[in-house]
Amino acid sequence: MTTEQPALTSPPPEKLTSKRTRRQISAVATFLVTLFLTFLGLLAITFFIGRVIPIDPVLAVVGDRATQAQYDAAKIAMGLDQPLYMQFISYVGNVFTGNLGMSVSTGRAVAADLSRFFPATFEMATLGILIGVAIGVPLGVTAAARQGSWLDQAIRVVGLLGYSVPAFWLGLVGLAVFYARLRWVGGPGRLDIFYDGLVTPITGMILIDSLVQGEFDIFWNAVWHIVLPASVLGFFSLAYIARMTRSFMLDQLSQEFVTTARVKGVPERIVIWRHAFNPIRVPLITVIGLSYAGLLEGSVMIETVFSWPGIGNYLTTALLNADMNAVLGSTLVIGAVFIVINKVSDVLYRVLDPRAR
């Protein structure tokens, strides 16, 4: 409220532009502050999970046969003799300097592990969202254009299945049908075993690395392996995107300007794809952003099923080994990416939609 007060004193006309810049700056500042607070919230939750819930974190490290002296030394080394808020501050400091602790199961730094596994997850989720958008948007538009037809009903069922089919189950059934029976796609993993380790990682995304190095055999093998997991992931975003597109389109098609265009004899194809579709592009960006963030989450299950060496697989392995540093590190990274995608699609909406400015 305080930022609005100078406006009351009616600035001279030449100051108007600076007023607008100031408003933009304050909008950016608000955005950054919310982003920072949300991150802090995420950190508080992971801190709480890691330090407060376990009955005795020191005992978990030294084991129950340690002497009292060893126990006390470990407690001081872990900083657990400090008050809770000091522990939290040093935790935040560690995270911001990229120190997420050591993983018990891999014996490496969690941060290094995560940066090694992240590209595989990113590659699969990105392909998944591309599939979801490429199929989901046209499906949603068609369903709205032919409301009540059998196609509309079928798309409605697909949309509901997206909410009720377990991702890991669909992955398993996909493996049984398309890999074991039909041999259309590759099995679990990113490549066949004899191709493993032949591409030097540049980006860590095999599809890109193999193309850059001209290894087309490996590229096609990687495609053969990624198609099924990415399609399963894509199905879930497709279901959501198609459902939302349909509902946005129905809103537009009932508007008067659409009726006017039809009365004037504009071809139906142009009415649908220009008059009705153009206004929904902005809300669709938010929907796509949300579903992209959701895919990162969904990839945890899919990666477990397909033995895909990404963050999700790393997280589930760590969960079963009670490797808390690795669990919290992965939670932080997935959570942070999730928050950023969420907030950015929110901001994009405001930037692109003139009414929301």
Place this chain on the structure above:
Amino acid sequence: MTTRDWLLADSPTSRWQANAGRAYRVFTALLRNPLSVLGGVIILALLLTALFAPWIAPFSPTGQNLSQRLLPPSGTNWMGTDELGRDIFSRVVWGSQITLTIVLLVALISAPLGLLIGAISGYFGGWVDRVLMGFTDIFLSLPKLILALAFVAALGPGINNAIIAIAITSWPAYARIARAETLTIRNAEYISAVQLAGGGPIRVIVQHILPLCTSSMIVRVTLDMAGVILTAAGLGFIGLGAQPPLPEWGAMISRGRTFILDQWWVATMPGFAIIIVSLGFCFLGDGLRDVLDPKSEGKS
């Protein structure tokens, strides 16, 4: 005067008659939508299966018979047998009890919690609102499944901890709804009347605000149940939910993973149970929303 006339009376003579009449109207409106009838039938079937599991299941859910390992579906074993010779159909039937328990407990913990936080936030406004909603927004912008996984990892695997973890991650959506509803009724005249008559905040919130939030809450909880079932099954699949030999559906799918290429029925059958029950909640929730809360259609 028939029962129907009594239920549909324009000027009910008692509070009980008014409530019964409203319930009757909702019920008949639901009957007009075939999908919500289907959803209701599925949920009813789930309830009955869970209640009468010992009589429905032909075999024991945990009894092993190694000479009957991995048999395909047949007349005696409708869904085949698993790697320990247990009848999968019997296990799916008993598993309905676990699913129902999880769903009920999550709803009973998270909905009242969210309702209370949202109503307090909306009623008092000011810094109370800002703090509570800031907290809610942070929880809302975090990935639910990952958070639930991390909570279970810290609390230790098991069905109770899975329920706690899912409930912790699902209250914020309810708090948002309850706050929005509270804001629209907070300044109503009948609320001022109660305040003038000396009603304190607790009385206003509990007796006059919470009852008005319940219908949109019921819709939202029913729609969310599919997600709760999927999360619980996911925790079971990873090995953090219900522990063996409990016949939890997600854990059963996880056991069948090894045999998916040759004995497909071990992993697929429990999956069908999950899909049918989740679809049932989706159908019923969609129908309830159309009847109770038609404004919110199209929003996710």
